[in-house]
Amino acid sequence: MIKLGGYLLTLFYLAGIFFPAWLTGLAADLAQVSGHLAFALFALLAARGARRTSNHFYYFVRLLVAALVTELISFTASLRLGVWFEGRNPLFTYASGLSLIAGISMAIGCYRDLVAHAIPAGGEINKKVLFGLPVNPGNYRIAPLPGLVIGLATAGLSLFVAFHFGFSHGLYGLLFILLAFVAMGEEVERPASFLRKTVFLGWKTCARTFLFTAALAVLFLLLSLAGKFFKAWMPPAYLFTLPAIPLAALLPEGPRPGTALGRLSYTALPLATGLFCLLGCLI
Numbered sequence: 001m002i003k004l005g006g007y008l009l010t011l012f013y014l015a016g017i018f019f020p021a022w023l024t025g026l027a028a029d030l031a032q033v034s035g036h037l038a039f040a041l042f043a044l045l046a047a048r049g050a051r052r053t054s055n056h057f058y059y060f061v062r063l064l065v066a067a068l069v070t071e072l073i074s075f076t077a078s079l080r081l082g083v084w085f086e087g088r089n090p091l092f093t094y095a096s097g098l099s100l101i102a103g104i105s106m107a108i109g110c111y112r113d114l115v116a117h118a119i120p121a122g123g124e125i126n127k128k129v130l131f132g133l134p135v136n137p138g139n140y141r142i143a144p145l146p147g148l149v150i151g152l153a154t155a156g157l158s159l160f161v162a163f164h165f166g167f168s169h170g171l172y173g174l175l176f177i178l179l180a181f182v183a184m185g186e187e188v189e190r191p192a193s194f195l196r197k198t199v200f201l202g203w204k205t206c207a208r209t210f211l212f213t214a215a216l217a218v219l220f221l222l223l224s225l226a227g228k229f230f231k232a233w234m235p236p237a238y239l240f241t242l243p244a245i246p247l248a249a250l251l252p253e254g255p256r257p258g259t260a261l262g263r264l265s266y267t268a269l270p271l272a273t274g275l276f277c278l279l280g281c282l283i
Contacts, residue, residue: 002251009038018276040244046094047181067091070270077277090168097177100158107151110144183209197252210245
């Protein structure tokens with residue numbers, strides 16, 4: 001299962017972070033690679049989850065709360081154990097990615113309403129939709145012009161905070177989620193193929209996701225050659241996010257968890273980080 005694979009890769013990565021004396025040489029390099037693979041696997045799950053969740057606002061809040069708890073544990077580990085983390089934990093990036101998708105969706109939906117002067121004939125709530133995604137929290141009615149401004153502000157703020165606060169994988173990671181969301185497409189009945197048990201809808205969807213994210217990596221690599229300011233945007237190690245796409249095509253997604261089990265998955269990273277922090281204090 002893709003989540004189990006992501007969890008194992010995350011544990012290996014955290015082992016390299018908390019116990020660098022135990023993992024040296026090639027093992028240390030593989031631990032770093034596993035972190036990038038785990039990030040990309042869960043980024044694909046976040047992109048697919050944006051299509052499936054019944055309430056995008058609550059989805060964002062759960063990600064944000066888990067990110068804050070994980071960051072508190074990481075900060076404690078840095079103080080007590082001298083552990084160093086490259087950027088803030090990836091849950092912040094996933095939450096920002098969802099916010100970016102929502103902002104773009106609201107802006108485009110409101111722009112279309114503004115141009116077409118569309119008013120629901122029956123007075124029903126008018127959902128703003130992009131790629132099949134309703135984004136207004138609670139589907140509250142909102143006028144087109146304020147909605148356009150709020151949507152653009154939300155998308156811009158998502159990009160700003162990811163860059164300013166140093167979220168894991170930065171702008172590259174944020175755009176990775178957005179492009180995966182676009183490429184993976186809307187949930188439909190899946191054709192009879194090997195990939196029907198994965199996060200992808202078919203081989204074309206998988207190939208499109210790889211092409212979109214590979215194009216993003218090439219663009220950021222070219223920007224990194226343009227000057228020192230852009231160099232930090234695309235460390236060469238970020239290229240190890242790309243193999244996660246064919247890996248995700250080989251890992252079955254498994255049955256969708258129930259509500260309680262699904263919410264429990266948000267605690268995986270804070271629990272794992274806390275466990276390694278506790279082990280580091282005891283050893």
